[in-house]
Amino acid sequence: MNPFEIAEYLMNKDNVPMLGCExxxxxxxxxxxxxxxxxSVKVTDEQIVEALIRTKRQAIGGYCGLTGVCGIAPAIGACFSVILGAACPKDQETAVTMKVVARIINKIADETGPCCCKNFVRTAIDESIKAAKEYLNVSLPSNSEAIICTYSSRHPHGCREDKCQYFNINENR
Incomplete structure (x- = not known):
């Protein structure tokens, strides 16, 4: 499964809120x-758990508005950090991780008004696929153009509708 298929499967679970650090x-x-x-790159179950632990430490509800950092950006950063072995004394491993996070937050910033975690997950994964190819030499398939959001009516602050690339007027009205 590609990362979009995995994410869509998980986001569709009943216990996953529309907005939130989940x-x-x-x-x-x-x-x-x-x-x-x-x-292409060895990733262990322990590394996956480590990325999730790091994400939990930095993805804190409401911080997108309070600090300007959506928890999805450090989540992706945690992935690259764990895979690359980034740490304060390291050079390129840390630089690449920071570059990836900057790219993710920049892409997410273009999708605000109001914030939508579902859009942000998709946007971050799309950019992460490009970064994985560039920095890890990992080719992941993408089907972002085929995704049609079905969460519009659940958005508590109102969906961006036609400003969102995943919105389909025929599916959501």
């Missing part, structure tokens, strides 16, 4: 599982 865990878990399943 979506950051989905982004991290989906990316790590897809990279592991790809097999």
């Amino acid at each position: 979506n950051a865990w989905i982004a991290a878990g989906s990316l790590m599982a897809a990279i592991k399943n790809n097999g």
